Every structure is written in structure tokens, then in C-alpha cells.
Amino acid sequence: MDRFSWSNGLLEINETLVIQQRGVRLYDGDDKPKLDVGLALLSTHRLMWRDIKNHEYCLSMPLSLIIFFEEQAAGIGKSAKIVIHLHPPPGNKEPGPLQNSKYSYIKLSFKEHGQIEFYRRLTEEMTQRRWENTPASQPISTGAGSQAGRTRAVGIVGIERKIEEKRKETDKNISEAFEDLSKLMVKAKEMVELSRSIATKIKDKQGDITEDETIRFKSYLLSMGIANPVTRETHGSGTHYHMQLAKQLGDMLQAPLEERGGMMALTEVYCLVNRARGMELLSPEDLLNACKMFESLKLPLRLRVFDSGVMVVQLQSHSEEEMIASALDSVSEKGSLTAEEFAKLLGLSVLLSKERLLLAEKVGHLCRDDSVEGLRFYVNLF
Amino acid sequence: MSFEWPWQYNFPPFFTLQPNVDTRQKQLAAWCSLVLSYCRHHKLYTLDVMEAQESLVFNNKKIERKLPVEAIQVVFEELRKKGNLEWLDKNKSRCLVMWRRPEEWGKLIHQWVSKNGMVNSVFTLYELSNGDDTESEEFHGLEEWMLLRSLQALQTDGKAEIFSMDDGKGVKFF
Numbered sequence: 225m226d227r228f229s230w231s232n233g234l235l236e237i238n239e240t241l242v243i244q245q246r247g248v249r250l251y252d253g254d255d256k257p258k259l260d261v262g263l264a265l266l267s268t269h270r271l272m273w274r275d276i277k278n279h280e281y282c283l284s285m286p287l288s289l290i291i292f293f294e295e296q297a298a299g300i301g302k303s304a305k306i307v308i309h310l311h312p313p314p315g316n317k318e319p320g321p322l323q324n325s326k327y328s329y330i331k332l333s334f335k336e337h338g339q340i341e342f343y344r345r346l347t348e349e350m351t352q353r354r355w356e357n358t359p360a361s362q363p364i365s366t367g368a369g370s371q372a373g374r375t376r377a378v379g380i381v382g383i384e385r386k387i388e389e390k391r392k393e394t395d396k397n398i399s400e401a402f403e404d405l406s407k408l409m410v411k412a413k414e415m416v417e418l419s420r421s422i423a424t425k426i427k428d429k430q431g432d433i434t435e436d437e438t439i440r441f442k443s444y445l446l447s448m449g450i451a452n453p454v455t456r457e458t459h460g461s462g463t464h465y466h467m468q469l470a471k472q473l474g475d476m477l478q479a480p481l482e483e484r485g486g487m488m489a490l491t492e493v494y495c496l497v498n499r500a501r502g503m504e505l506l507s508p509e510d511l512l513n514a515c516k517m518f519e520s521l522k523l524p525l526r527l528r529v530f531d532s533g534v535m536v537v538q539l540q541s542h543s544e545e546e547m548i549a550s551a552l553d554s555v556s557e558k559g560s561l562t563a564e565e566f567a568k569l570l571g572l573s574v575l576l577s578k579e580r581l582l583l584a585e586k587v588g589h590l591c592r593d594d595s596v597e598g599l600r601f602y603v604n605l606f
Numbered sequence: 607m608s609f610e611w612p613w614q615y616n617f618p619p620f621f622t623l624q625p626n627v628d629t630r631q632k633q634l635a636a637w638c639s640l641v642l643s644y645c646r647h648h649k650l651y652t653l654d655v656m657e658a659q660e661s662l663v664f665n666n667k668k669i670e671r672k673l674p675v676e677a678i679q680v681v682f683e684e685l686r687k688k689g690n691l692e693w694l695d696k697n698k699s700r701c702l703v704m705w706r707r708p709e710e711w712g713k714l715i716h717q718w719v720s721k722n723g724m725v726n727s728v729f730t731l732y733e734l735s736n737g738d739d740t741e742s743e744e745f746h747g748l749e750e751w752m753l754l755r756s757l758q759a760l761q762t763d764g765k766a767e768i769f770s771m772d773d774g775k776g777v778k779f780f
Binding site: 560585586588591592593594595600602604605606 | 613614617618619621622624625626628629632633636670671
């Protein structure tokens with residue numbers, strides 16, 4: 225058993241797998257093993273054994289260590305075994321599960337049969353002695369320490385190691401490149417604070433600056449974004465995150481909603497919010513989930529889904545009756561209206577104004593005229 | 607005497623089938639009454655769907671609106687449910703329009719008969735629809751199939767009896 229060393233279970237370049245057999249127990253001489261049953265692998269160069277559950281647990285032993293081997297037939301309550309007698313371990317052996325063993329042989333116990341085929345293949349390999357013709361590199365163990373600083377890279381392991389090195393370098397490059405940026409981010413908070421204080425000053429001295437300048441400054445502030453956006457990092461994931469997000473949305477959407485007549489399409493909200501957040505962008509899904517929480521959080525906003533599937537965020541005070549009444553008023557004033565005309569009249573998006581007209585139609589205040597000239601709405605005279 | 611169009615005829619939404627259920631019901635009712643009064647005014651008894659589409663009823667040239675064929679079918683189907691229309695073929699391309707239902711016609715005829723004291727007398731069908739006596743009556747010029755239906759309706763009420771004569775059918779009123 226002390227002839228085995230740790231292995232990563234990968235084959236070397238010149239090595240080929242000959243046979244593998246499940247349900248094999250490994251005995252150190254006559255001792256019952258602490259190991260479970262596993263997978264026995266025979267390659268042109270090595271005999272390997274891997275734990276069935278923990279694939280990291282893998283042992284290997286060069287075939288050159290084998291002196292001879294014999295079959296042990298199955299008996300009552302006993303599985304068939306192959307006894308393998310071994311040379312003493314070489315001096316430069318890699319570390320293994322057992323450093324010293326009093327036995328100079330191991331046993332493979334076949335719980336799920338297959339010993340006949342395994343025995344045959346092992347005989348073949350031992351007579352052909354292929355490991356001598358095409359020497360593989362030394363088995364690479366996964367044992368820590370001994371491998372550190374080793375630069376020789378062969379086979380898949382070598383490729384993997386190279387990739388890993390490359391990745392580390394890229395990592396380093398990236399972090400170097402973004403060092404400046406993170407410094408900027410640290411300053412960002414101060415910048416926002418500064419802009420906020422300027423904003424309040426502007427408010428105080430409203431008369432001193434022109435309307436135009438105020439508006440321009442407002443847009444600057446909007447570009448700078450929210451001082452401390454609610455992110456998944458700061459507020460975890462799931463419901464709590466969405467709740468916090470909903471609260472923040474409630475604060476920041478109030479003013480724009482009032483400006484737009486109390487209603488905004490969800491897409492519009494999405495653009496506005498992400499523009500304000502700048503770096504910490506929201507996913508559409510998170511936004512939607514947050515909007516769904518308006519009602520349970522008793523915020524003055526509501527997510528509304530029209531029959532057509534169009535979703536909007538609206539102020540709670542913005543009632544349906546008012547919307548219908550305003551639509552009816554506009555239509556009766558003009559005689560008839562298309563969604564486009566109504567949109568112009570109200571300064572709303574066409575989509576939303578159409579939804580309002582449809583809503584008024586649904587309750588029976590309006591009726592439609594669908595002709596080649598387009599869809600027009602009339603006061604319902606029927 | 608020219609036909610007097612209802613106000614709806616010049617209301618563009620009248621020519622679009624309304625999606626709102628309540629509105630549509632009122633719209634269809636208006637269509638039914640328009641179709642019936644139009645047929646009555648022009649004494650039309652059969653309608654062809656394709657022709658109807660081009661007729662003035664469903665095609666208002668002034669406001670450039672046309673009721674689509676599907677909507678015409680809906681109106682006709684509504685009329686059928688009310689008992690004012692019967693399809694003549696399976697494809698629903700031609701139909702009988704009964705702007706008065708047979709029972710109503712029967713009642714009118716019987717009223718005329720009793721008013722003129724001709725109960726228990728015998729008439730030929732031709733006499734009833736084309737005779738000089740009935741010239742001022744509304745059922746004058748009634749198509750034969752319609753007249754026959756009306757009389758059959760009276761017969762089931764026991765107010766008339768239809769029998770065959772040498773050259774057609776006769777009827778006796780009670």
C-alpha cells in the first residue's frame with residue numbers, strides 16, 4: 225500500500241487507459257482497508273484507484289513496481305481477488321496515503337465482478353511492458369508543497385496550469401487598470417454631496433439665476449445620479465432588496481411622475497432610473513419586482529398593467545375615474561380623437577394615451593371608428 | 607317619399623363593430639332597425655350579402671364609411687335571432703328579410719278582412735296580394751311565399767284555412 229502515491233487521476237501524454245472496473249476494494253496486504261469501494265483503473269503505465277464518492281481521492285502506482293500477481297477465487301461471503309506482489313518503493317516516491325507498510329503486496333477485491341477481464345488485461349500489459357517503450361513523465365501528484373515551483377508542464381495539467389497563470393496575470397492587469405477608477409468612486413460620494421449642497425443653494429437664491437440655468441444644472445445633477453444606490457451588495461438579494469429598491473423608486477419617481485401627468489410607461493421608468501444610478505444598473509426584472517412591492521409597502525405609487533399588457537407606474541392619487549373623465553372631456557371637446565392627437569394634447573406618450581382612450585371605451589364612454597384613416601375615438605352616442 | 611336615415615347613419619363609429627359589449631348591443635339594435643326600415647321602405651324581401659354591401663344601407667358615401675362584410679354577417683345573424691331573417695342557402699349569401707314577421711302580416715290581413723265584413727269568404731292568394739280591393743293596404747304586393755307564410759300562421763291560430771284550387775291556392779277566413 226505504501227507504493228501508492230496521490231494522483232490527480234489524469235493520464236499522461238503517452239499513457240492510454242486499458243480497462244476500468246467499478247466496485248473494487250483495495251487491501252493493504254491482508255489488512256481490511258479503511259477505504260470504501262472505488263474504481264480501479266489500469267493504464268499502460270500505472271495502476272490507479274479512485275474513490276467512488278470523492279473523486280479527488282485518487283491513488284496511482286507505476287506498473288513497473290509489480291513483480292507478479294495471482295488470482296484468488298471467490299468463496300462464500302468472499303469476493304474474487306487479485307493479489308499483486310510488489311517491489312519495494314523507489315526512493316524518490318511521491319507522497320501517498322501510507323508511508324510505511326509491513327506488506328509487500330496489495331489485493332484488489334472485486335465486489336461487482338470483472339476480475340477475469342481485469343486479470344487478463346493486467347497480464348497483457350505486464351508482458352508487453354509498454355511503459356518501457358514510451359516512458360511517460362513522472363506521475364503528477366496533487367499533493368501540496370512538493371509541486372510548488374514546478375514549471376514543467378505536460379499534458380492537460382500543463383495546459384490547465386498555463387491557463388491559470390494567464391488568468392492571474394489578466395487579473396493583475398485589470399485591477400491595476402481600475403485602481404484609478406475605484407479612487408474616483410471614492411470621490412464620487414463627495415461629488416454628489418457637493419452637488420446637492422449647490423442644489424439647495426440654488427433653491428435659496430432662485431431669483432438670482434435664470435430658469436434656463438436651473439434646468440441645465442438639474443440635468444447635471446440627474447447625470448450624477450443617486451448618492452448611494454440600493455444594490456444587491458448592500459441589501460442582499462430577494463425580497464429585502466426589492467423592498468429597499470421600491471422605497472428608493474418611490475422617492476425618486478415622485479417628481480418625474482407629477483411632471484408627466486401622473487403616469488409613466490415602465491420602459492420609461494427603467495431608462496430614467498438607470499440613468500440616475502449611473503454605474504449600479506438595475507435589471508428589468510429587479511425593477512419589475514420592486515414595482516410590484518409598491519402596494520404592500522403603502523407607497524404612493526402603483527404598478528398598473530393594462531389589458532393590452534402594457535405596464536405603467538402611476539401615482540396612487542392618479543385615479544382611473546379622473547383618467548376616463550379627462551379622456552371623455554378631450555374627445556367631446558374635439559369631436560373625435562386619435563391616440564396620436566390625444567397624446568399631443570396631453571403631452572403623454574402615444575402608447576399611454578391610447579391606453580386611456582381604450583379604458584374610456586371599456587367603460588362605455590367612448591366608441592371607435594376603425595377606418596382606413598386610422599382608429600378614431602368618438603363620444604359614445606349609442 | 608324619400609327614406610329618412612337615422613342619425614347613426616352619419617356617425618362614423620356606426621360602421622365599426624364596437625368591441626364594448628354594451629355599446630355593441632345598442633349599435634346592433636340600431637343596425638337591425640335600419641335594415642328593416644330600409645327594406646320596408648323599398649319593399650325588399652330578399653337580400654344578397656354581396657349586393658347589400660354595396661347598397662346605400664351599408665355604404666355611406668358621404669362620410670366614406672362601409673360596414674365590413676363580417677359586421678354585416680353579425681347584423682344579419684342578429685336579425686335572424688329576432689326572427690326577421692332567414693338564410694336561403696348554407697353559405698349564408700342570400701337571405702329572406704321579414705321586416706314584418708308572418709304572424710304580424712297575418713294579423714294585418716285578418717284585420718282587413720274583418721273590417722270589410724268578409725269573414726267566411728274565400729280569396730285566391732293573387733286576389734289578396736294583387737287585387738284591386740287591397741291596393742291601399744300595406745300587404746298589397748306582398749310576395750307569395752311571404753303571404754303563404756302569413757296565412758299559415760293564421761291557420762295555426764284557427765283564423766283561416768288554406769286549400770288548393772285549380773290554378774293555385776285559396777284561403778278562407780274565419
